[in-house]
Amino acid sequence: MEMAITFHNSSFKSPFINPNSNPKPKFLFTTQLSGLISSPLSSFNSKTTCLKFGSRTFTKPVKCSVSQAAQPAIEKRSQLKRRSDIRNIAIVAHVDHGKTTLVDAMLKQSKVFRDNQFVQERVMDSNDLERERGITILSKNTSITYKDTKINIIDTPGHSDFGGEVERILNMVEGVLLVVDSVEGPMPQTRFVLKKALEFGHAVVVVVNKIDRPSARPDFVINSTFELFIELNASDEQCDFQAIYASGIKGKAGLSADNLAEDLGPLFESIIRCIPGPHIDKDGALQMLATNIEYDEHKGRIAIGRLHAGVLLKGMEVRVCTSEDSCRYARISELFVYEKFSKTPVERVEAGDICAVCGIEDIQIGETIADKAFGKPLPAIKVEEPTVKMAFSINTSPFVGREGKYVTSRNLRDRLYRELERNLAMRVEDGETADTFIVSGRGTLHITILIENMRREGYEFMVGPPKVINKKVADKLLEPYEVIF
Numbered sequence: 001m002e003m004a005i006t007f008h009n010s011s012f013k014s015p016f017i018n019p020n021s022n023p024k025p026k027f028l029f030t031t032q033l034s035g036l037i038s039s040p041l042s043s044f045n046s047k048t049t050c051l052k053f054g055s056r057t058f059t060k061p062v063k064c065s066v067s068q069a070a071q072p073a074i075e076k077r078s079q080l081k082r083r084s085d086i087r088n089i090a091i092v093a094h095v096d097h098g099k100t101t102l103v104d105a106m107l108k109q110s111k112v113f114r115d116n117q118f119v120q121e122r123v124m125d126s127n128d129l130e131r132e133r134g135i136t137i138l139s140k141n142t143s144i145t146y147k148d149t150k151i152n153i154i155d156t157p158g159h160s161d162f163g164g165e166v167e168r169i170l171n172m173v174e175g176v177l178l179v180v181d182s183v184e185g186p187m188p189q190t191r192f193v194l195k196k197a198l199e200f201g202h203a204v205v206v207v208v209n210k211i212d213r214p215s216a217r218p219d220f221v222i223n224s225t226f227e228l229f230i231e232l233n234a235s236d237e238q239c240d241f242q243a244i245y246a247s248g249i250k251g252k253a254g255l256s257a258d259n260l261a262e263d264l265g266p267l268f269e270s271i272i273r274c275i276p277g278p279h280i281d282k283d284g285a286l287q288m289l290a291t292n293i294e295y296d297e298h299k300g301r302i303a304i305g306r307l308h309a310g311v312l313l314k315g316m317e318v319r320v321c322t323s324e325d326s327c328r329y330a331r332i333s334e335l336f337v338y339e340k341f342s343k344t345p346v347e348r349v350e351a352g353d354i355c356a357v358c359g360i361e362d363i364q365i366g367e368t369i370a371d372k373a374f375g376k377p378l379p380a381i382k383v384e385e386p387t388v389k390m391a392f393s394i395n396t397s398p399f400v401g402r403e404g405k406y407v408t409s410r411n412l413r414d415r416l417y418r419e420l421e422r423n424l425a426m427r428v429e430d431g432e433t434a435d436t437f438i439v440s441g442r443g444t445l446h447i448t449i450l451i452e453n454m455r456r457e458g459y460e461f462m463v464g465p466p467k468v469i470n471k472k473v474a475d476k477l478l479e480p481y482e483v484i485f
Helices: 066-078 099-109 128-133 160-172 188-199 218-231 265-274 409-419 444-456
Strands: 002-007 010-015 027-039 043-053 056-061 086-093 140-146 149-155 175-181 203-209 242-247 252-254 287-289 292-296 300-309 311-313 317-323 326-331 334-339 342-345 348-350 354-358 368-371 388-394 427-430 436-441 461-463 471-473 476-478
Touching (some): 086 160, 086 188, 086 265, 099 149, 128 444, 140 334, 160 300, 175 265, 188 203, 188 218, 203 218, 203 265, 242 265, 334 348, 388 444, 409 427, 409 436, 436 444
Parallel strands (some): 086 149, 203 242
Antiparallel strands (some): 140 149, 300 354, 311 348, 334 354, 388 436, 471 476
């Protein structure tokens, strides 16, 4: 007798019983897979398991095991409750693999916009530079509602230069949608964002996007993605990912590349089933980590983050902590949650939801908004170090002041250090002279976006050539490098 196992287009047969020694009817075990097997017949992401005895077939549905396998261990360790009416997810991918277009389709099918409402393409790319260059530079929040479940979505950049945006928002979510192009497969930034998500222990749903392309090769993409999981030392539960095949521009998705539904229903169902709700301590002391900062001319600085524990109320007095020894007190003036494509003012936010907080004028990314009496700070946000540096200095040419209105070293210093308030991956230090500043970033594009923004704001300055940042470790000179497959 033979045992047949099929991995997408590959099949293996192994004889394990001598037919001559057992005259009984043949027994055939067949497993139909929609994803990949992480360990031999121990954990797999399948839709059905069939046991066939002669002409009799017994079918048993198998649920997604991503969240269920990890849940008992996590709950035993933390003794926290899960909130079932909310899902917090980030959409991550390599550049131009269709993240923002997929978010557009999710928003439209969730009835966020009216049927007769004009909606521009890539609606999440609201920044002028983002729309001109066709890329995502800043991570942004929105939310949809599917079958009484609120899904908070964070759209992230795809360029490696903006990897800091991805790193700092991963502590706001419990799972990620890893979008992979159906032709290109996993790329360098796919590796980076997946590595960070796995380090956080997040559940992953793999979305093979642009499946409608004529040259699509979904089996190759899934197998390559699975190999990447293994290479990044993912756990068995994480390797048991749910695979969804989708066309973001057409708004279709399915569990099979050859059988797409007429909408994104299979994708929404996979999010609800495979990505767990947030762990919360509803009755605990208030804790919220400021993960992003926005500025409004009327409301001032707005801190954005996920409420980890307790309840946050409008008008509540809180303690803002950088560390246990460095705290100050403030009052919440306004409170917002993300509803559809806008911020909605509320009086109360419970643990597990993502919210925006006004009233703390000097709030910084990485600080904790905690209970006034018993609150403790959460661990600070850590991002990888910069790799490239450039020198910024005042314009000393005869034509100074002709194109910009901010030309002094004081103007330049204030603007550069203000950039550090929301750009965690950037560093600024004084140069060799009083008029020179060394700006370090994750790549030349990272610093180029800063230069272009400052130019449009009216700053006039000079920049030097980019230089790679080297480090000395144990008397050895090391330089940064990017891992390509």
